[in-house]
């Protein structure tokens with residue numbers, strides 16, 4: 001890729017968010033303009049603190065962090081992922097309290113401002129519930145056409161979905177705010193979905209983690225300590241998996257290099273009312289021909305290439 005990907009990364013940090021921040025910061029082709037925070041894996045205040053901690057760990061305290069919303073559009077937030085991400089959402093690894101602070105600007109206003117100042121230049125990459133993006137588009141609908149692309153970690157077309165007390169065929173991010181996902185998909189923006197169909201086939205194995213712990217720098221080693229809690233949770237959820245899915249890092253990688261995945265144009269929307277299906281991505285694949293599509297959906301992934309690139313970045317060479 002020759003063109004630099006100028007990115008605003010929207011995170012609910014979170015173990016795999018921490019890996020995604022690492023990827024976005026260290027990948028030469030990505031210029032991380034700002035991080036914005038949301039609820040999801042944990043509450044927004046903890047997600048913000050974790051994001052600041054990870055930036056300090058990576059030695060990049062100058063990257064702006066703006067805190068966003070604390071709940072979905074219509075339902076109050078319930079913290080339900082401590083068993084997956086740890087009670088501090090960083091695998092119960094205690095990092096030093098951050099010296100840097102979030103900006104005074106709200107995440108939504110930061111998104112709108114940066115996109116308007118740089119028309120056609122900015123890629124939004126939400127890897128948590130997409131409430132901040134939905135509200136930014138609601139407040140300033142013109143940004144839908146000014147943003148270069150919105151690359152979303154969310155959706156599942158064929159994967160059975162996450163474990164937990166919600167409907168099958170649903171990923172965690174869309175489950176946490178289906179209405180926000182609906183708003184973003186209907187906004188007329190250039191949307192790419194990187195969902196469980198591909199993120200669950202890219203695996204950080206325990207062997208890969210050992211290799212990173214041996215060869216990576218202090219930040220990479222710390223990240224592997226954080227990730228081991230997450231991998232233990234995966235053992236319970238997906239017996240025999242011996243690793244964890246690389247959800248958020250893959251979305252960041254695809255934002256820079258879409259050739260990592262096979263994209264299918266689809267007309268997709270989110271089920272909002274179904275008793276058994278709320279939050280599920282309904283894909284009308286009969287309409288894959290232009291102009292009846294509103295999203296590019298990643299259906300296949302070049303797993304060896306992505307994992308090799310991820311490993312090279314984590315090991316620093």
Ligand code: CA
Nearest residue numbers: 012017127128
């Ligand atoms: Ca996330």
